Amino acid sequence: MKLRQSLRLCLKLLALLLLGGSLLGCQQRESKPGLTIAVNAGVEGDALKAAARDYERRFGIRTQIVELPYTNLYEKQLVDLVTGTGAYDVIMLDDPWFSRYAESGQLTPLEPLFQKRGSPGPDSDFLAPCLALCRHPYMKGPLYALPYVGNSQLFFYRKDLFEKYRLAPPSTWGEVLRAVRIISSGEKNVHGYVMRAAQGNAVVADFMPLFWAFGAEMFDAHGKPTVDSPEAIAALKFMLELGKYSPPGYVSFNADEVSAHLLQGTAAMSINWPAWIPAVDDPTKSRVVGKIAFGQIPGEKVPGRAEIGNWLLAIPRGSRNVEQAFDFLLWATSAEQMKISALRGNPPTRWSIFADAELQKKYRSYPAQLESLQNSRPRPRTPLWNEIENAFGVYLSKANSGELGAEEALSRANREIAEILKRNP
Amino acid sequence: MLTPAILVLLGLSLYPLIFSLRLSLTNSEGVWTLSQFERLLRDGLFGIALVQTFIYTLVALVLEFGLGLLLALLLNRELAGRKIFRAILLLPMLLPTVVVGIIWRLIYNPSFGLINGSFRALGIDTSGWLWLSGQKTALISVILVDVWQWTPFMFLLLLAGLQSLPVEPYEAAKMDGASAWQIFRDITWPALKPTVLVVVLLRILDLVRIFDQIFILTEGGPGFATETASLYIYRNAFRFFNLNYAAALSFMLLALSTAVSLWLIRLLGKRVAEARG
Numbered sequence: 001m002k003l004r005q006s007l008r009l010c011l012k013l014l015a016l017l018l019l020g021g022s023l024l025g026c027q028q029r030e031s032k033p034g035l036t037i038a039v040n041a042g043v044e045g046d047a048l049k050a051a052a053r054d055y056e057r058r059f060g061i062r063t064q065i066v067e068l069p070y071t072n073l074y075e076k077q078l079v080d081l082v083t084g085t086g087a088y089d090v091i092m093l094d095d096p097w098f099s100r101y102a103e104s105g106q107l108t109p110l111e112p113l114f115q116k117r118g119s120p121g122p123d124s125d126f127l128a129p130c131l132a133l134c135r136h137p138y139m140k141g142p143l144y145a146l147p148y149v150g151n152s153q154l155f156f157y158r159k160d161l162f163e164k165y166r167l168a169p170p171s172t173w174g175e176v177l178r179a180v181r182i183i184s185s186g187e188k189n190v191h192g193y194v195m196r197a198a199q200g201n202a203v204v205a206d207f208m209p210l211f212w213a214f215g216a217e218m219f220d221a222h223g224k225p226t227v228d229s230p231e232a233i234a235a236l237k238f239m240l241e242l243g244k245y246s247p248p249g250y251v252s253f254n255a256d257e258v259s260a261h262l263l264q265g266t267a268a269m270s271i272n273w274p275a276w277i278p279a280v281d282d283p284t285k286s287r288v289v290g291k292i293a294f295g296q297i298p299g300e301k302v303p304g305r306a307e308i309g310n311w312l313l314a315i316p317r318g319s320r321n322v323e324q325a326f327d328f329l330l331w332a333t334s335a336e337q338m339k340i341s342a343l344r345g346n347p348p349t350r351w352s353i354f355a356d357a358e359l360q361k362k363y364r365s366y367p368a369q370l371e372s373l374q375n376s377r378p379r380p381r382t383p384l385w386n387e388i389e390n391a392f393g394v395y396l397s398k399a400n401s402g403e404l405g406a407e408e409a410l411s412r413a414n415r416e417i418a419e420i421l422k423r424n425p
Numbered sequence: 426m427l428t429p430a431i432l433v434l435l436g437l438s439l440y441p442l443i444f445s446l447r448l449s450l451t452n453s454e455g456v457w458t459l460s461q462f463e464r465l466l467r468d469g470l471f472g473i474a475l476v477q478t479f480i481y482t483l484v485a486l487v488l489e490f491g492l493g494l495l496l497a498l499l500l501n502r503e504l505a506g507r508k509i510f511r512a513i514l515l516l517p518m519l520l521p522t523v524v525v526g527i528i529w530r531l532i533y534n535p536s537f538g539l540i541n542g543s544f545r546a547l548g549i550d551t552s553g554w555l556w557l558s559g560q561k562t563a564l565i566s567v568i569l570v571d572v573w574q575w576t577p578f579m580f581l582l583l584l585a586g587l588q589s590l591p592v593e594p595y596e597a598a599k600m601d602g603a604s605a606w607q608i609f610r611d612i613t614w615p616a617l618k619p620t621v622l623v624v625v626l627l628r629i630l631d632l633v634r635i636f637d638q639i640f641i642l643t644e645g646g647p648g649f650a651t652e653t654a655s656l657y658i659y660r661n662a663f664r665f666f667n668l669n670y671a672a673a674l675s676f677m678l679l680a681l682s683t684a685v686s687l688w689l690i691r692l693l694g695k696r697v698a699e700a701r702g
Contacts, residue, residue: 006428006429009429010429013429013433071644071664074664075663075664078663078666079663082666198644198646198647199644199645199646199647199648200644247535247536248535248536248552248553248554248555248558249534249535249536249555249556249557249558249559250558251555251558251559251560251646251647252557252558252643252646252647257536260537261536266536386664386665387664387665390660390664390665394648394649395648397646397647397648398560398647398648398649400647401558401559401560401647401648401650402560403560403647403648403650404648
């Protein structure tokens with residue numbers, strides 16, 4: 001009896017497995033031609049999503065959009081690139097991730113694809129700082145991506161409050177602090193400053209312009225980390241001072257919270273990205289329509305330079321639709337399509353879009369954005385950036401939450417970064 | 426009868442386990458080396474993560490067990506509306522953990538959240554109440570979310586245990602004039618021990634691996650204040666792609682949780698045997 005029962009169970013399991021297997025097989029055979037595009041879930045991804053839908057409508061090629069929040073996007077892309085499964089045909093990536101992807105040969109080189117279409121490469125309408133990010137090594141190497149979202153930091157400040165207290169637009173961080181103090185003490189429900197200080201990408205992205213303005217550098221000429229230099233300590237101490245005038249809980253703020261405070265009018269100044277500008281003047285989202293001005297990143301010991309943070313479009317090596325993906329890439333980054341995406345709020349990466357009269361009328365921030373891009377500098381182009389950013393970010397966060405003093409935090413961060421470099425020669 | 430099931434289980438769990446073991450004993454080029462474990466022993470951050478995991482487990486367990494037991498004892502009687510109370514109490518446990526994380530992140534928000542907002546409306550100054558953003562308050566804030574969500578689990582299992590106890594000893598005790606505390610100490614608690622063992626063990630195994638709430642609420646921050654072992658392993662595996670090191674860390678975590686579980690089983694199992702014999 002027992003043998004027959006167990007035999008029956010075996011047969012049932014086998015039948016189930018066969019059924020499941022055949023269903024799985026069916027799915028794979030029926031895969032339709034089309035493109036799978038990995039997009040960032042946030043303002044930066046909105047324009048690409050809309051462009052993908054336009055592409056599908058115009059050319060009849062199915063575009064499947066996979067939308068993921070920042071950290072998940074990175075992880076999913078990394079897994080796909082390393083395993084070469086071809087889950088994505090086009091990926092949208094933040095430029096700090098680029099060095100890692102390109103270094104390990106996981107992205108399709110674009111120049112051969114250009115040449116196959118009879119073109120030497122991307123046209124000169126692309127802004128040089130944006131295109132430089134797409135080459136590995138930086139600026140000189142082969143091309144692996146095209147720039148889509150022309151993000152470069154700007155200094156957002158409430159010009160109405162500046163006029164009220166008769167303050168000139170700040171050109172140094174010292175002037176910023178002075179203005180922050182005056183506005184904080186003068187206004188009841190307004191914090192002078194707000195910043196992203198959540199550990200990791202958030203705090204490092206906001207700290208770098210300050211770090212650079214005080215004359216600090218992450219690495220010296222020999223590639224050794226120097227984040228514990230006197231200039232760096234001065235920069236961090238300044239950040240802690242600004243933190244005193246920031247809303248409570250700023251230590252875990254990310255882009256959403258910073259923009260919420262700016263849009264609600266409860267914070268007067270911040271470093272922010274152009275992708276947020278449309279929301280500022282949108283009466284359905286903002287209480288400070290027309291009151292925010294966009295300036296350049298202030299300097300201090302050295303002239304201020306914005307941190308560039310473009311989002312790039314690339315084709316994973318493992319994609320099974322490389323030619324189609326490249327067609328989409330060319331189409332999406334063409335001047336005609338970039339104008340349409342700019343009208344939807346996407347910061348441009350082409351000269352002609354910035355020079356366009358219609359767009360200049362719509363976006364009062366365009367001159368500032370262009371100046372910021374031309375004067376920007378990228379974060380260190382190392383494949384180890386993710387680990388380094390993480391370590392640096394943890395210690396910056398500890399300093400901001402009061403757990404460690406500035407000197408201690410930076411000295412530990414420096415040691416940690418040196419360890420990371422040692423582990424990965 | 427069990428052979429097909431066992432074979433499937435072995436295939437799905439044994440192969441990945443052996444693969445991970447191999448990962449932990451090699452480096453990224455495939456060379457056999459103990460360097461991952463050497464690094465682990467020198468890794469101060471992992472040590473901190475382990476300590477925080479231990480604190481999290483202990484505090485959450487004590488709070489959840491205490492509250493769960495109290496609620497189970499209270500609702501073990503013939504109260505009016507008992508069924509409704511039970512249904513409401515079960516709700517937090519039915520929500521997906523990610524949803525719970527998002528809800529509580531909003532509740533804890535120092536500027537716009539429910540807690541600070543409500544107290545501010547009563548005129549209390551909440552500027553120092555940082556909850557998830559505060560260096561000292563982050564860990565306990567995250568623990569409280571776990572307690573909110575999983576106390577019903579303890580409550581459910583303990584209630585089931587209580588309801589399976591025989592009534593005769595209780596009747597006898599009441600006739601002898603025993604107090605409520607004496608009844609609990611001498612009748613309820615000894616008989617409940619097998620259930621307690623199961624409940625505590627199940628919960629510890631989950632708490633030691635805690636990940637989703639913390640990932641949503643603080644991602645390990647501020648600084649390193651809410652970093653736990655699982656989060657640290659995840660970061661090494663999927664952000665830095667150090668799969669070998671992450672495998673070594675995972676095995677260390679496995680070894681530690683197995684040790685704790687075995688110790689617990691022995692400890693409570695002994696008491697159960699004593700109670701029976």
